[in-house]
Amino acid sequence: MSKGIRSAAAAFTICLAMTAGAQDTVQIGKDGNVKVRSGGSKVDVRGGSVKVESEGTHTTVEMARDEGDDKEGSKEDSDDSSEIDITGAGRKETLACNGTTEVSISGSSNELTFTGACKRVDVTGSSNKVTLDAVERIDVTGTGNTVTWKKGAGGRKKPRVSSTGTDNTVSQR
Known part of the structure; x- marks a missing residue:
């Protein structure tokens, strides 16, 4: 996934976390993966995919991949x-x-x-x-x-x- 999309997803997730209620969860992994759970909706940003589930x-x-992304080291690159x-x-x-x-x-x-x-x-x-x-x-x-x-x-x-x-x-x- 492009760094821009991953950064945008993380920024969105952080904003959502600031307004999230007690039952809502936001997780940002060290690898850049993002998981958001709010009510009956889920958003997972992992590697090169975005998964959305809602009602x-x-x-x-x-x-x-963006042409400017690094080509070293990750499985998604291959x-x-x-x-x-x-x-x-x-x-x-x-x-x-x-x-x-x-x-x-x-x-x-x-x-x-x-x-x-x-x-x-x-x-x-x-x-x-x-x-x-x-x-x-x-x-x-x-x-x-x-x-x-x-x-x-x-x-x-x-x-x-x-x-x-x-x-x-x-x-x-």
Whole structure:
């Protein structure tokens, strides 16, 4: 994870700790990992991922490394694959793929944009709107999902597409 993201997470955590009630907990490890527990919500920042759980929803985001990060010594530096798991409803976000990123979207009425090249994108649920810069494979199930892509990735002119369900649309933009 980039030093900037880790620092921002730590700063956010410290601010949250200042307003936290007795049942809330904030932990900052010597390794820079951050854990926040407040009511029914949890946020874990560990290595190259941010995991968020709140009222039945769960999201894990693996962050792409910044080009300026050190390349010495940590396990995350040698792992060039990543996963992005989005669950829940009504989310609107822009996330980055790094060429090996596999994306899983499950839920409804999400509006998600992915920059960079995604290896695979799986969309399940209903009424999700997904916009992709580049992708190798798209799998869509459910109802009323819309996926648009700009170009193929991984040496492909077009992504491999599988679309099942009702009223799903997968098209080039």
